[in-house]
Amino acid sequence: MNEKSDLTDWELLRSMLSGDEEALALLYRRRQAGVYRFALQMCGSQPVAEDVTQEVFLFLMREGHVFDPARGSVSAFLLGVARNHVLRRLRGEQLLTSFGADYDDDTFPEHSVADSGPLEDLTRVETIESVRKAVLSLPAGYREVVVLCELQERSYGEAAEILGCAIGTVRSRLHRARALLLAKLRPAEVDEDASSAPAKSARCFA
Amino acid sequence: MNCQRFENVVSDLARGQMMEADVREEALTHSDECEDCAVRLRDEERLTRGLKLLAAEMKSLAAPGEMELGLCEAFRRRQVVVPVLVRQGNSRYWLAAVAAILLLVISVVAVNWRSNKSVTPHVAIGGPPVPEKIEERSEPQDKPANEAKYVAENPIPKRQGPGRARPSGLRRPNNAQVANHVTNEIATEFMPLGYMNAANLQDGGQIVRVVLPRSALASFGLPVNMDRFNEKVKADVLLGVDGLAHAIRFVQ
Numbered sequence: 001m002n003e004k005s006d007l008t009d010w011e012l013l014r015s016m017l018s019g020d021e022e023a024l025a026l027l028y029r030r031r032q033a034g035v036y037r038f039a040l041q042m043c044g045s046q047p048v049a050e051d052v053t054q055e056v057f058l059f060l061m062r063e064g065h066v067f068d069p070a071r072g073s074v075s076a077f078l079l080g081v082a083r084n085h086v087l088r089r090l091r092g093e094q095l096l097t098s099f100g101a102d103y104d105d106d107t108f109p110e111h112s113v114a115d116s117g118p119l120e121d122l123t124r125v126e127t128i129e130s131v132r133k134a135v136l137s138l139p140a141g142y143r144e145v146v147v148l149c150e151l152q153e154r155s156y157g158e159a160a161e162i163l164g165c166a167i168g169t170v171r172s173r174l175h176r177a178r179a180l181l182l183a184k185l186r187p188a189e190v191d192e193d194a195s196s197a198p199a200k201s202a203r204c205f206a
Numbered sequence: 207m208n209c210q211r212f213e214n215v216v217s218d219l220a221r222g223q224m225m226e227a228d229v230r231e232e233a234l235t236h237s238d239e240c241e242d243c244a245v246r247l248r249d250e251e252r253l254t255r256g257l258k259l260l261a262a263e264m265k266s267l268a269a270p271g272e273m274e275l276g277l278c279e280a281f282r283r284r285q286v287v288v289p290v291l292v293r294q295g296n297s298r299y300w301l302a303a304v305a306a307i308l309l310l311v312i313s314v315v316a317v318n319w320r321s322n323k324s325v326t327p328h329v330a331i332g333g334p335p336v337p338e339k340i341e342e343r344s345e346p347q348d349k350p351a352n353e354a355k356y357v358a359e360n361p362i363p364k365r366q367g368p369g370r371a372r373p374s375g376l377r378r379p380n381n382a383q384v385a386n387h388v389t390n391e392i393a394t395e396f397m398p399l400g401y402m403n404a405a406n407l408q409d410g411g412q413i414v415r416v417v418l419p420r421s422a423l424a425s426f427g428l429p430v431n432m433d434r435f436n437e438k439v440k441a442d443v444l445l446g447v448d449g450l451a452h453a454i455r456f457v458q
Binding site for chain 2: 024028029032033036037040041050053054057061118132135146150151175182185
């Protein structure tokens with residue numbers, strides 16, 4: 001048991017595919033929390049997150065042989081599978097906002113200079129709840145980069161590997177996602193003012 | 207650094223991401239000089255703190271404990287369905303491999319069959335003699351080759367020696383004209399010696415008259431008169447351009 005706990009994810013996976021139940025248990029215990037949290041942060045539903053986690057590991061038991069260690073880590077592989085399952089569930093339940101549909105470049109919220117900033121004068125609990133709701137309200141494409149890079153604390157490279165896109169794409173999406181979050185988290189009175197009048201800025205672009 | 211450039215780096219700056227030292231320095235200096243950018247940076251930092259609080263709050267969350275038991279049970283029962291698509295893919299490869307092998311085998315058999323059909327002379331024992339024009343440098347002419355026969359003698363032109371001019375195009379021994387040197391001479395058809403490749407004979411060859419012990423007839427399945435066992439028998443050996451003997455016929 002102690003010896004197996006020192007094995008890498010890839011070694012545990014190979015052992016599991018050879019029929020080693022203990023390897024499956026070890027790999028599950030090591031990686032299930034990350035998968036579950038990712039699913040929960042993406043969909044906001046505990047039952048869905050549990051279903052997704054189970055499906056991910058069942059998939060691993062069935063199709064684990066398709067994993068290629070040269071292409072990335074087992075952890076990234078599991079999150080990639082989880083992402084696919086989450087998106088499928090959300091699409092099926094029509095909980096998914098289309099990616100970028102409401103946020104093209106022309107209408108992307110500009111940063112407005114206001115007297116009170118986002119999350120100001122909020123308690124810790126209120127802050128957490130506000131941020132959680134704001135993240136869940138993001139379109140899927142922006143939501144997943146925020147979940148991976150901010151909540152899961154993955155690097156740009158790891159996120160790019162999971163999402164199957166370029167690092168620059170991850171950075172760009174994250175930048176826009178954060179701008180969206182700021183707009184959502186800004187106090188309501190400031191948002192109303194912003195919607196009624198164009199934001200004025202004295203920032204220089206020289 | 208201007209505000210537009212600052213906008214490009216403010217997220218990484220607020221998140222504490224790795225960046226070039228001079229870029230960081232310029233950005234911080236600009237935020238000190240530009241009030242709007244300073245507010246921008248402050249908002250980004252607040253957002254980062256909020257996200258970190260959320261991440262920390264959720265760090266302890268995990269799937270229910272009974273899920274592990276269910277997965278292990280499923281693993282034990284091995285009642286995991288293998289996707290049909292994978293099986294179809296595997297069977298497709300196998301079918302393609304089998305088809306390729308069959309095609310190869312059929313091609314080889316067909317080539318061998320054609321080669322054997324074209325180069326195999328037929329042993330002629332008995333049967334009606336067929337008069338043939340006898341030529342050293344023979345242009346092969348088609349003739350039925352499935353009957354045992356002795357070829358009737360015919361006057362022939364001057365004949366070869368081993369050093370004579372190379373005859374042209376002896377293509378197929380079974381189609382080769384029988385070369386008789388003298389009148390009243392009969393001969394079997396050419397019989398292959400070892401592996402005879404018709405391609406080797408396409409460039410020509412020559413027929414050499416030799417004398418062999420009669421016991422050599424037995425080697426080719428021909429009847430031997432035991433009363434004359436110790437006598438000699440004439441034979442024509444068909445030499446290819448490679449100098450090797452490819453066929454032989456016995457002459458009486």
